Amino acid sequence: MKKIFKNQIALALAGILAGTSAVAGTLVINGDTSDPAPKAAFQAVIDGFEAENPDVDVVYNLFDHEGYKAAIRNFLSADAPDIAFWYAGNRMAPFVEAGLFAPIDDVWADQGLYSLMASSAPGMTMDGKKWGIPYTYYNWGVYYRQDIFEDLGIAVPTNWDEFIAAGETLKANGITPITIGTKWLWTAGGVFDYLNLRTNGYDFHMALTSGDIAWTDDRVRATMANYQQLIDGGFFLENHAALSWQEALAPMANGEAAMYIMGNFAVAPLKELGLDDSTLGLFQFPEITPGIPMAEEAPTDTIHLTAGAKNVVDAKRFLAYAARPDVQTAWNKALGQLPTNAGAGVTDDKFLNQAFSMLNNDAPGGVAQFYDRDTKAEMASIGMEAFQEFMVKPERLEKILERLEKARQRLY
């Protein structure tokens, strides 16, 4: 009897709570900010939004970063939140095509984003519409041991010959030029992208990742020949196929290797391993084919209005909030990354300042998302696996290119 009574109270309470939250307007957001810094950063964004909009109650469902990539496919069709985290570029395409994201051109217009976010606009556009708000992006580049370069008298290389010469000097001193861990494949995608962007340019990169160019094309071969020069020259860390990207940080930190072609997120763990602003530096991947405009990789993370959103009004308020310069400044300060809104400020950090200027002033060729975000998912996995294989078995180049071409013909 007593128990039943208790249950009734619980039920009544639940009813009251459900009632109030329905009145307040609940905004459901699903996201993947599971690492400590992004988690805290986004919580601050939510708190700020709720403070400005006391009538909205934000419910944030946090997913594991890796698990999220599979999860989003389920919840978008089964039980859609109002807002979902995702990525720009081709990664967004399946959801737009399946009608699971909703266009938000009105938010873009109201907030003046067409001009403020001009650089990331192409990655958010499909069928002439805007499908989300980019909230952060981060640069890629060559992170290097500034102190080692100085000790050996190596100047920052600005073209391919200098780059090769720098590597030779490092090798002569018993230092592996480039550290890399290709166990989870995508790091090899970054190397390929830079070689390809520098050998053939941004437009070629986009055409190749869109499946418009054969993998047996001579221009791809030219990229691969440059790749092979690094491989045959022993530029890369030994046993890289056994290492994750994090494990490959250690040789860089303890001076066994001097360069890492990586994203900005490698800075924090490298500093944790003992490097600082005087020992760690960043330079733009050097020119290979003279005259080709420099293009960069800068993957953009985004939030989207879902097609199944129940609270579209508040969702759009949130998206507008997330696009605001002041919000993006604070958010990216906490993330240690770059804001997408040109009106936002950049944290005073050596690497971010340098990257911000690099992306805005020295990347006339354009900004690519990344190999696995620009190309179709299935092709991306086959491609990155091929790059890893090529890095260990360069003699299989012919077979590898043929396999990629076969996959391209099937998938596009």
Added chain:
Amino acid sequence: MYSYWKNNQLKIAPWIFLAPGILMFSVYVIFPIFQSINLSFYQWDGLGTKTYIGVDNYIELIDDEYFIVSLKNNVIWLVLYLLAVPAGLFAALFLNQTVRGIRIYKSIFFFPFVISQVVVGLVFSWFYDPSNGLLNVILEFFGFDSIAILAEEDYVTYGIIAAGLWPQTAYCMILYLTGLNSVDPEQIEAGRIDNARGWRMLWYVILPQLKPATFIAVVVTIIGALRSFDLIDIMTGGGPWGSSRVLAYYMYEKAFSEYGFRMGYGAAIAVVLLIIMMIYIATILYRLYRDEKGG
């Protein structure tokens, strides 16, 4: 009504007892098998609608070199994993004594079977680690070059199987230890009188009596080999460049991984694995049937 129940109790009662079990088992195991078979004739990305494409998935399989690699690795797994059976037998023979503390030894030998394959996988990854792993420390100590087993396409599958053999040998050992317990002492004595010793004794007197243990050991080992997934996912993720994949892993990758979501294709791989498995299931069921009819 009551009398109907009374008269037919023996006919109805078993079905009442069976109902919940059959229901659960059908919903979660039996139907899904047929659903998978059905799905293998469709193209489906898990988002949109399913498209019937006949046997296209199977035609693609034949021409898919990753599938061939996975199939080949499955065969290697099947053959090498069975080493756990003789290894378990010898471990059991070694430990089938009554010296002091032998129970603790037996427990420690058995211990790898109790821990999760995730932990086994992590443990062996560290063991194989090219820079600091114990294996390479030992190799270098003896003057050999270090090898990154998990990054070499020629070694990786063997490296993972070795990790799998660790718990599986323990399992087979326990089966044989129990079997040895019930070996008829009179037959051993009779064998001794016939001057059968050592290997001859083992082969002609002991092994025939261990047949049930051997049967179970072989069955669980084959099933374990065909289900191998955890170790591969933990240790290599199928790499390097896909050379350590097996069917169970490849189907997961195709269906659910970040770059996959080809449900129909994954299902087609599942069907192939099921067909291989049916050979063994049929053997097991036949044996059971014979035992039931005979005994």
Added chain:
Amino acid sequence: MFPTPIERTRPSTQLLYKIALPLSIIIWLLPLLAVALTSIRSGADINSGNYWGMPLGYYILNSFKITIPTVVGALVLSSLTGFALGVYRFKMNLFVFFMFVAGNFIPFQILMVPVRDLSLSLGLYNSVWGLVAFHIAFQTGFCTFFMRNFIRALPYELIESARVEGVSEFKIFWHIVVPLMRPAMAALSVLIFTFIWNDYFWAIVLTQGAEAMPVTAGLNSLNGQWVYNQHLVSAGSIIAALPPVLMFFLMQKHFIAGLTLGAVK
């Protein structure tokens, strides 16, 4: 006894055996020594780091939430099915029995797409109960096999005489057979506990994120995020391995009885 008891062999053999025993243990546990080495090495490498974001405790709790109901559920279902198949003679008996056995032997990966869809449509995806429901169903196959064979070995006369007395079938089950099944239940529960605790595949197929993920899958996601804190992952793996190991050492007799049923028939 085979092989020849060591105390009946020559003294040299006896000595050899006494040396070989501890030596074999060291070799057998060599990979585990690697873990110790890893912990020490990376412990020295890392002087700072954010460890407290690790939701390991959450994962462990989930593992218990998944494992315990599964053990209970599978025992209940399989004592019913085992009783039905072990005691009654009816036409479909062998067919139903074989269905359970065959289902238990399939490579369970082939169920993944339909079971995931089913869990999604039942609203059980990414919940502890979604995993529990599947595990109960799948384990029922093996447990039925086990229970049925165990009940077959019970004295049938007990049941017959009860029937002559007019005791209903349900009462026979509850008052006569269930008490006799206790050893089988003990053996099975230890076994199922270990199987389910160690499950990794279904954990990654049916869950995502910390709220339902058990420790096996959790460890792997930690390994991805925290790899430069490897000693923490190795500490985590020790914790993850602890419950089944304790279970095994405490209930060794039941565990082995469970595993070896059928091996000595």
